[in-house]
Amino acid sequence: MKALALCLFLALPALCYDIGYDMSLDQYKQTRSLINTFSFTQRLSQSVTMNVDAGFTADRSDDLHRFLESRSGRAWISWKPMEKIEISTSVARQIQMEDRFGSLILDQTDNTTTGDIRYSPTSWLNCNMSLGSHYLDYENVSGDSTITGHDEGGVHSATISFNKALMGILSTSLALGENRTLGRQNDTGNDELTARFNYDFPEGYDGGSVSFEAGAARMFTTYNDSSLSHRQQDWTHAVTFTLPRLLSSLSMQVSTGWQWNNRYWEDARDTTSYGDPRDRLERNRTLDSSIRWSVMDDLSVEFGLSRDIDRNDRKRTAFGVDSLFDVYDVSDDRAFDATVTYTPGEARITFQRGIELFTFDTYGTWEDEYGTYEDNSDRDELREVLTLNVEAPASERLTLTGSIQGQRLDTYYLRAEQSGNSKTSSIYSITPGYEYDLGRGWDVQHSVKLSADYTTFLFGESGAAGTDLLFRRIDSRFQLMSMTSDSTALGISHRLRLQDQGSYSDAVYEMSEKSINNTITLDTGFHVGTGIGITPSYTYEYSRRDFLASVAPPLVEHLHHVGLRTRMRIGEGTLSLQLRRTFYTDDRPSYWQAGVSFNYLF
Amino acid sequence: MTHLRAIPPSVPALGAVALLAAAFAAGCSMFEPRTPEDPAEGGSYWQYPSAPSIVMNNLDGSMEARSITLYMTAFDESFAFLADPADTAEFPSLEFGSWDFYAEQNTLSNMFASVQGSGAPEESLIAVTFMPIEGYPDPPAPVDSAEIWRSYFIQIAGSEYGSWSNPCIGKACITMIEDESSMWSISVWEDYRPDDYVPGIYTWGVVKAPYR
Numbered sequence: 001m002k003a004l005a006l007c008l009f010l011a012l013p014a015l016c017y018d019i020g021y022d023m024s025l026d027q028y029k030q031t032r033s034l035i036n037t038f039s040f041t042q043r044l045s046q047s048v049t050m051n052v053d054a055g056f057t058a059d060r061s062d063d064l065h066r067f068l069e070s071r072s073g074r075a076w077i078s079w080k081p082m083e084k085i086e087i088s089t090s091v092a093r094q095i096q097m098e099d100r101f102g103s104l105i106l107d108q109t110d111n112t113t114t115g116d117i118r119y120s121p122t123s124w125l126n127c128n129m130s131l132g133s134h135y136l137d138y139e140n141v142s143g144d145s146t147i148t149g150h151d152e153g154g155v156h157s158a159t160i161s162f163n164k165a166l167m168g169i170l171s172t173s174l175a176l177g178e179n180r181t182l183g184r185q186n187d188t189g190n191d192e193l194t195a196r197f198n199y200d201f202p203e204g205y206d207g208g209s210v211s212f213e214a215g216a217a218r219m220f221t222t223y224n225d226s227s228l229s230h231r232q233q234d235w236t237h238a239v240t241f242t243l244p245r246l247l248s249s250l251s252m253q254v255s256t257g258w259q260w261n262n263r264y265w266e267d268a269r270d271t272t273s274y275g276d277p278r279d280r281l282e283r284n285r286t287l288d289s290s291i292r293w294s295v296m297d298d299l300s301v302e303f304g305l306s307r308d309i310d311r312n313d314r315k316r317t318a319f320g321v322d323s324l325f326d327v328y329d330v331s332d333d334r335a336f337d338a339t340v341t342y343t344p345g346e347a348r349i350t351f352q353r354g355i356e357l358f359t360f361d362t363y364g365t366w367e368d369e370y371g372t373y374e375d376n377s378d379r380d381e382l383r384e385v386l387t388l389n390v391e392a393p394a395s396e397r398l399t400l401t402g403s404i405q406g407q408r409l410d411t412y413y414l415r416a417e418q419s420g421n422s423k424t425s426s427i428y429s430i431t432p433g434y435e436y437d438l439g440r441g442w443d444v445q446h447s448v449k450l451s452a453d454y455t456t457f458l459f460g461e462s463g464a465a466g467t468d469l470l471f472r473r474i475d476s477r478f479q480l481m482s483m484t485s486d487s488t489a490l491g492i493s494h495r496l497r498l499q500d501q502g503s504y505s506d507a508v509y510e511m512s513e514k515s516i517n518n519t520i521t522l523d524t525g526f527h528v529g530t531g532i533g534i535t536p537s538y539t540y541e542y543s544r545r546d547f548l549a550s551v552a553p554p555l556v557e558h559l560h561h562v563g564l565r566t567r568m569r570i571g572e573g574t575l576s577l578q579l580r581r582t583f584y585t586d587d588r589p590s591y592w593q594a595g596v597s598f599n600y601l602f
Numbered sequence: 603m604t605h606l607r608a609i610p611p612s613v614p615a616l617g618a619v620a621l622l623a624a625a626f627a628a629g630c631s632m633f634e635p636r637t638p639e640d641p642a643e644g645g646s647y648w649q650y651p652s653a654p655s656i657v658m659n660n661l662d663g664s665m666e667a668r669s670i671t672l673y674m675t676a677f678d679e680s681f682a683f684l685a686d687p688a689d690t691a692e693f694p695s696l697e698f699g700s701w702d703f704y705a706e707q708n709t710l711s712n713m714f715a716s717v718q719g720s721g722a723p724e725e726s727l728i729a730v731t732f733m734p735i736e737g738y739p740d741p742p743a744p745v746d747s748a749e750i751w752r753s754y755f756i757q758i759a760g761s762e763y764g765s766w767s768n769p770c771i772g773k774a775c776i777t778m779i780e781d782e783s784s785m786w787s788i789s790v791w792e793d794y795r796p797d798d799y800v801p802g803i804y805t806w807g808v809v810k811a812p813y814r
Contacts, residue, residue, distance in 0.1 A: 064794060066687075098687065100688055105688065105691060106687075106691075140691050141691075277697075277708070278700060314704060316708045317708060317814065318715070319713070319715055319716040319813055320716065320719075334633060355633050357634075359635075368715055369719065370715055370719055371715075373715070376671060381635075382633065382635045410635060412636065412637075412638045413638055414638045414639060415638075416640060416641055416642040417642050419638040419642075420641035420642075421675065422638050425784075453784055455650070455784075458638065467650070469650055471652070513652075513653075515742065517742075543741075543742040544742065545742040555739070555740070555742040556742070588737065588739075589737075
């Protein structure tokens, strides 16, 4: 940190500099967090630039008796002796600490110094090389024991990127990277290679293109002081085919992708070749297609069809058994969406139809001395949605809004052990509303959402099935408000939520529970000067939940929320502040919810 | 008044749309779910998880009944178990990292299979009690997600760290989420040592980690 302070001190007398500062402080009940970031850039000459970045974060949870602290800093000087070469040197430090119950349990410091060279012989080729060393000190405290340690080693990385249009029609991008952090205790690193090609069809086939992307990555962590090492390998490729425009109003696209991801642990002492329970092999295939057609100026249609198949292979243990068992699951997600949008004049009407089937199948068994087991969570989920949204101006000031939605969700557990939970949920909702412009910045908004969820169990006669259920909900939102561009608000808003639920069978509804949540907010914002707005607010909240089917007493809460919001411009910076304190009417202690943020750019 | 300007129909464009519609109509079977098997015999204490408190009841009941199927219905697939940092420091030989939905399923099914071989009476294999924590009441009418606190007292027959004579004690901050069909499930379980912690008392994370 002394190096950072020295760099900063040396930089201050200079005139040509950029400084950025961001700070935010949040508190909710007994948890507080603070984030500070600072950046400084100074151009010492035409070819020499000095930079400093620093950050400080802290998180205190009084109820958990925990304090987390992180400090980081990086300073670097870069020099461009000629146009195509940039040489820089940097020093970085990161400190992490954790206190529990007033005692330090973690203290870790990581220092890294590197020298970097960037070479761009042409506009389409970039080479970066970096070489340095790192030093790590840590201390873990637990009970009576303290584990201290030190690690150090070399750091190096190299990247090459190539971006060029070949023959004027094929844009090509290639990137190759290698990063290593070496040490006495462990080595970590990764290698990456990505390639992208895009070919735009020639004249006469306007709009058509083919793009291809392929990538490979390898990551590793090798523990030199133990026999365990972690490896990861990734392969991806994707192809996107955009058809030439047959009409100026029609576009079609088809794309497919493939991913392969293998994470595994290697134990040099292990001769069983069972692997590790944390090993994962994940494979994914996707296929997407879409058509967008502007039928008329104010009428468009869009279709989408997609399929996403995942296979997840993993190991699992059995208690008392040394060997591991191979199991895997396959999920298949198929979806179709159709959207019709009609925009006559200022109005907008949208109709959506969606259907999605998700299937999940499990494979493999494991056994112990008591028997053989298998996963029985195989299931199918079918979701169908119909939605109509309308936004229609009735006059210059009045806009009517509305939404009608029907949704059905079928969940079928396929195996006998779970099939009793198979059910169908139907959700219907209607949301009428309006917005009225009162003039002089005032407007009224009001909407009421009425919804009902009806759940029936497929095997209702079975003892393993639940009871058919009905939920009814009303959600009303009203707002009379004048809000300026800096979020200073003056007005009143009200939200009322009512819900009841119970069993519903043979057209008989037996309510078992009902709840109400009622919130009224008064905002009294005003300006005290140009660019300075203050909004004091008061909210009364009432919640009640009655358990009609049991002897449990109702849960009731009366809350008073008192708040203050402000936002002001200070030079080139902005200070925003949000404070809210909540009081209970019973003997529970009040709590704060606060947020302060400040950013400044010199 | 807005004038509608019709674009002359194009055979290729209409053909493409017709082709897609035909493909969709013909391929509707690709959205046909399969038929489930008839349910297994036996009653169930499981309740529709329409509130966070019911999820905790289901969790309690499924553990004592040693039903991994019903136990896992209390968890969302995004589930993550976060052990107390003091436990991860004190028990470096136990694996607490990357504890997701599948790790939980694997761990608890091992535990349920293990207790059956402990020789303890049927009613004494697993005992679970979840209790609200004073000062942290459940939100009365939560919407979409809720954070609830519970202290717990769990006994697992034959367990190294949570046996009948030395029950595991701790507290948990449990984040629950509500899905589109109003079912609640556990998304995050943050495990903590009890406020009056003394060495020799172990948390739920320490008890179940050896079964992973």
